[in-house]
Amino acid sequence: xxxxxxxxxxxxxxxxxxxxxxxxxxxxxxxxxxxxxxxxxxxxxxxxxxxxxxxxxxxxxxxxxxxxxxxxxxxxxxxxxxxxxxxxxxxxxxxxxxxxxxxxxxxxxxxxxxxxxxxxxxxxxxxxxxxxxxxxxxxxxxxxxxxxxxxxxxxxxxxxxxxxxxxxxxxxxxxxxxxxxxxxxxxxxxxxxxxxxxxxxxxxxxxxxxxxxxxxxxxxxxxxxxxxxxxxxxxxxxxxxxxxxxxxxxxxxxxxxxxxxxxxxxxxxxxxxxxxxxxxxxxxxxxxxxxxxxxxxxxxxxxxxxxxxxxxxxxxxxxxxxxxxxxxxxxxxxxxxxxxxxxxxxxxxxxxxxxxxxxxxxxxxxxxxxxxxxxxxxx
Numbered sequence: 569x570x571x572x573x574x575x576x577x578x579x580x581x582x583x584x585x586x587x588x589x590x591x592x593x594x595x596x597x598x599x600x601x602x603x604x605x606x607x608x609x610x611x612x613x614x615x616x617x618x619x620x621x622x623x624x625x626x627x628x629x630x631x632x633x634x635x636x637x638x639x640x641x642x643x644x645x646x647x648x649x650x651x652x653x654x655x656x657x658x659x660x661x662x663x664x665x666x667x668x669x670x671x672x673x674x675x676x677x678x679x680x681x682x683x684x685x686x687x688x689x690x691x692x693x694x695x696x697x698x699x700x701x702x703x704x705x706x707x708x709x710x711x712x713x714x715x716x717x718x719x720x721x722x723x724x725x726x727x728x729x730x731x732x733x734x735x736x737x738x739x740x741x742x743x744x745x746x747x748x749x750x751x752x753x754x755x756x757x758x759x760x761x762x763x764x765x766x767x768x769x770x771x772x773x774x775x776x777x778x779x780x781x782x783x784x785x786x787x788x789x790x791x792x793x794x795x796x797x798x799x800x801x802x803x804x805x806x807x808x809x810x811x812x813x814x815x816x817x818x819x820x821x822x823x824x825x826x827x828x829x830x831x832x833x834x835x836x837x838x839x840x841x842x843x844x845x846x847x848x849x850x851x852x853x854x855x856x857x858x859x860x861x862x863x864x865x866x867x868x869x870x871x872x873x874x875x876x877x878x879x880x881x882x883x884x885x886x887x888x889x890x891x892x893x894x895x896x897x898x899x900x901x902x903x904x905x906x907x908x909x910x911x912x913x914x915x916x917x918x919x920x921x922x923x924x925x926x927x928x929x930x931x932x933x934x935x936x937x938x939x940x941x942x943x944x945x946x947x
Contacts, residue, residue: 628931628932628933628934629923629926629927629931629932629933629934630923630933630934630935630936631885631887631920631921631922631923631924631926631927631933631934631935631936632920632921632922632923632935632936633887633918633919633920633921633935634870634871634873634874634918634919634921635915635916635917635918635919636868636869636870636913636914636915636916636917636918636919637868637869637870637906637915638866638867638868638869638915639866639867639869639903639906639908640864640865640866640867641864641865641867641900641901641908642796642797642800642862642864642865643861643862643863643864643865644859644860644861644862644864645793645797645858645859645860645861645862646857646858646859647791647792647793647857647858648791648812648855648856648857648858649789649790649791649809649841649855649856649857649858650789650790650791650853650854650855650856651787651788651789651843651850651851651852651853651854651855651856652787652788652789652790652852652853653759653782653783653784653787653788653852654783654784654785654786654787654788654842655757655759655782655783656780656781656782656783656852657755657756657757657759657780657781658777658779658780659684659753659755659756659777659778659779659780659781660753660774660775660776660777660778661685661687661750661751661753661772661773661774661776661778662750662774663687663747663750663751663773663774664771664772664773664774665687665688665689665751665771665772666687666688666769666770666771666772667685667686667687667766667767667768667769667770667771667772667778668686668687668688668768668769669685669686669768670684670685670764670766670767670768670778671683671684671685671686672684672685672761672764672779673761673764674761674762674763674764675760675761676760676761677758677759677760677761678755678758678759678760678761678781679755679758680755680756680757680758681754681755682754682755683752683753683754684753684754684755684761684778684779685752685753685768685778685779686751686752686753687751687752687753687772688751689748689751689752692744692747692748692751693748695744695747695748696741696744696745696747696748698744699737699740699741699743699744699745700741700744702737702740702741703734703737703738703740703741705737706730706733706734706736706737706738707734707737709730709733709734710727710730710731710733710734713726713727713730714727753778755781756781757781757783758783759781759782759783759784760781760782760783760784760848761779761780761781762779762780762781762782763780764778764779765777765778765779766778782852784845784848784850784851784852785844785845785846786842786843786844786845787842787843787845787850787851787852787854788824788840788841788842788843789807789809789821789840789841789842789843789856789858790838790839790840791838791839791840791841791856791858792831792834792836792837792838792839793836793837793839794835794836794837795830795835795836795837797837797862798830798837800862801823801826801837801839801860802823802826803823803824803825803826804822804823805822805823805860806820806821806822806860806861807820807821807822807823807841807858807859807860808820808821808858808859808860809821809841809843809856809857809858809859810856810857810859811850811854811855811856811857812854812855812856812857813854813855815857819843819844819850820843820844821841821842821843821844822841822842823839823840823841824840824841824842825839825840826838826839826840827839841858843856867900867901867908867909867910868908868909868910868911868913868914868915868917869903869906869907869908869909870884870897870906870907870909870919871905871906871907871919871921872902872905872906872907873921873922874907874919874920874921874924875897875899875907875909876924880896881896881898882896882897882898882899882909883895883896883897884897884909884911884913884919884920885919885920885924885927886913886917886918886919886920887917887918887919887920887933887935888917890932890933891930891931891932891933892920892927892928892929892930892931892932892933893929893930894929895911895912895913896911897909897910897911897913898910898911918935920933922936923936
């Protein structure tokens with residue numbers, strides 16, 4: 569290459585470097601001014617280069633913001649519960665013997681005290697007759713001695729012994745009648761008879777279940793709630809129960825029992841609700857979706873993009889009077905579209921969601937797409 573071409577090439581490179589230095593090196597304009605070489609303002613330090621009028625080198629950064637809303641947590645409870653009858657009794661006889669007859673069928677409605685089965689009772693009937701005869705004899709003996717006592721033909725001691733014998737005879741008769749009565753198996757509650765496990769003619773003992781009777785006038789639903797709701801559950805609180813087998817039906821009920829402790833393994837509290845069942849459409853063993861409402865706790869909710877992390881923990885950038893303010897926060901709950909925080913910030917406040925890398929404490933910000941909110945440092 570000729571020498572003059574090399575010289576021109578070198579001059580071009582030097583001119584390009586000079587222009588670049590003037591354009592991008594801060595303070596170059598002031599230096600040139602002092603040397604009387606130029607007074608044009610350096611674009612790198614020119615005011616208003618990023619979103620608004622600024623003074624003395626302060627820069628307003630363009631950001632995207634979102635308003636703070638309010639969200640409530642712990643205001644509703646959803647749990648799965650299992651229903652059982654208001655009362656369930658497995659009926660067994662008092663003694664052993666041959667079952668002579670069953671007086672009910674599966675599905676029958678029985679009342680309290682109704683006889684549902686009988687055992688052979690020949691021996692007990694004989695015992696009653698024998699005790700009744702002994703009682704009658706004791707009564708007659710007391711009458712004779714009383715008559716003799718009026719004529720002093722019998723002593724007071726004889727009369728006392730006769731009256732004692734009568735009392736014992738009456739007790740013996742009562743005992744025999746009770747034994748005979750217990751050969752009849754009665755229902756202890758009002759309810760519906762389940763499937764009968766035995767038939768007439770079977771030999772039964774005091775451990776044999778004759779029938780199972782359910783009182784389904786109301787259904788008890790047992791369910792467990794997380795321990796954070798333990799202080800909110802109260803007796804009489806309303807509940808809504810939806811059978812999983814029939815989600816189109818919903819039943820109203822109330823809390824009727826609360827356990828006295830939280831299970832240390834599952835960290836849940838056992839709660840029992842009662843649901844009226846006047847139409848007898850519910851059965852013991854059914855599963856229910858239980859729903860309850862509570863006042864809950866309200867917290868500010870911000871966009872997940874607004875939450876930043878620093879050496880002191882989580883924080884957000886709030887916009888107040890056109891300036892950025894760092895607000896420390898404590899994360900309460902993360903949701904898909906928002907993060908609930910504990911922070912000194914009100915609903916409706918503006919927080920930065922995009923452009924947070926350029927935001928500084930007290931720095932001016934320009935909300936993108938909103939020229940009316942363009943602000944600077946001091947003018």
